[in-house]
Amino acid sequence: HYLFHQQIQSWLAQKNLLIPSETWLTELKRAVINAQADRVPTLKIDRFVIRRYDNKLYITAPVYADFSHLSIPFEQYQNHPIRMRQVKGYGIASKYLKKTVIQFRRGGETFKKNNTSPRKSLKNCFQSWRIPPWLRSQIPLIYIDESLVSIGQYATSDAFSCQPNEEGFYFEKS
Secondary structure: OHHHHHHHHHHHHHOOOOOOOHHHHHHHHHHHHOOOOOOOOEEEEOOEEEEEEOOEEEEEOOOOOOOOOOEEEHHHOOOOOEEEEEEEOOOEEHHHHHHEEEEOOOOOOEEOOOOOOOOEEHHHHHHHOOOOHHHHOOOOEEEEOOEEEEEOOOEEOHHHEOOOOOEEEEEEEO
16 A cells, blocks of 8 residues: 555656645545456546556546547648658558548547458457557548548558558648
């Protein structure tokens, strides 16, 4: 009990957060650390939130941004909180750039990597990549002709992927 409190206090001090009370530490252990394994519990501290996912603790800012309503054709892409990365041999082939529409998670999306792989729900993709739930809504989803062809820097449909020596691109949240 005492060692746990010391470890948490040290971890929070490294992040320049206030040293919490014994009551708060007890609540952290009860509500976050000892919560059921399939939960993603949170507890507020100062202007931050302590979260647990995949047996790890995270300190994050509260997530208020809702991008689900955004649909950004590439021509209107400037001045959005998204970065485009150009990489040789990775991502969507640059020849498709002007056809892309950037959206964010709305629910019910599915993705198919290639003709031989099964269609998977976006939720299952995120879980297999161990992306914490609070980050999932901020990952850019790239559509071409209303089909999901790329999920941030994580996956691109083979039909739209660039070749090893070809310019490619992907989008990520800045």
